[in-house]
Structures are given as C-alpha cells and as structure tokens.
Amino acid sequence: MLNRTFPGQSEVWSVLYTILSFGSSLIGRLAAPIFMYCIVLGFIHTRNVHRYMARLLSFALISQLPYMLLFGVTVPRMYGMEPDPWGEPLNILFILCLGLFTLWIYEYLCRFHVSWGLLAVAGLVALGWLLPVEGGKGDVLIIFLLYILRSLPRRHRVVHATMSVKYS
16 A cells, blocks of 8 residues: 555656756756856956866866766666766866866967967867766857956847857
8 A cells, every 4th residue: 555656646756857857957057157157257366276276176076976976876766777877977067177277278378379379278178078078068168258258348248148058
C-alpha cells in the first residue's frame, strides 16, 4: 500500500521538473552576462590581477566536485540513468577565469603591439570554444567585447548586453 503511486503523480512531477528547469535556465541566462560584466569590472578595478585570477581559479576547482556530483550523479539517477560524473563539463567559473586571463593577456601584449593582443584573444576565444564548459561557447568573446565596449554610451551598452543575454 505504501509503494503505490497515485494516478497522475508522474505527470505532476514531470510538469514540476519542466517548470523548475525553465526557471533555472532563465535565471542562468540573466546571471551569466552579469557575472561576465563583473569580471570586466573586477579586472578594471583590481590592484593585483594575478591574485584575482588565482582566487577565481581556486573557487572553480573547489566547486567542480559538487558540480560533478550534482549533475553527473544525482540528476541521471532521478531518471533511472547510469550516472557518469566524469562526463560532465567544467563549471562556468572556468570560462570566467579564462575570460579574465584573456583580458590580462590582451592588455599585456598590447603594450608591444595591438595585433599581438588581438591574436592572443582569438586563440583564447578558440580555446574557450573547444573546452567542455557549461554555458555558451562564445562567453570569452562576450567578456572581451564587454571590456572593449565599456567606454560606449550607456544606451549602446544596454543593446550589447541584451544581445549577450540572448546569445548565452
């Protein structure tokens, strides 16, 4: 009697999961560009970029294990699938760290020549595209564009931010 399921119970959980999945996806689409913009502001205002990158990378490494356990083990078990924590991509903090490194290397190489900085940015954007990370594949490019376009008037930045929300 205790193991008996109520009629329509699986449909209720399916609808609830769909609503929660859509809501969390919407929150992520709004939060990711805000985090990217915060990376740009942090790069501009920090005194020591190396310590900033080290802290971001350490948080990325610390949070990877809970991320793998949650999305690689728990969620597949909910659906009766075989868990695979090693098949999960890297969390979003790794791409934010790569974006911060991109800004730093761009500023460093532009001291010598702008083309070197742009070449390094192109290579790091390609690396971000190839890495198995959570989120959009063009996040490093969005971080770089937010940095480059920071001096535009506010109304232009709003248009670019809106496009990055749609993209990511």
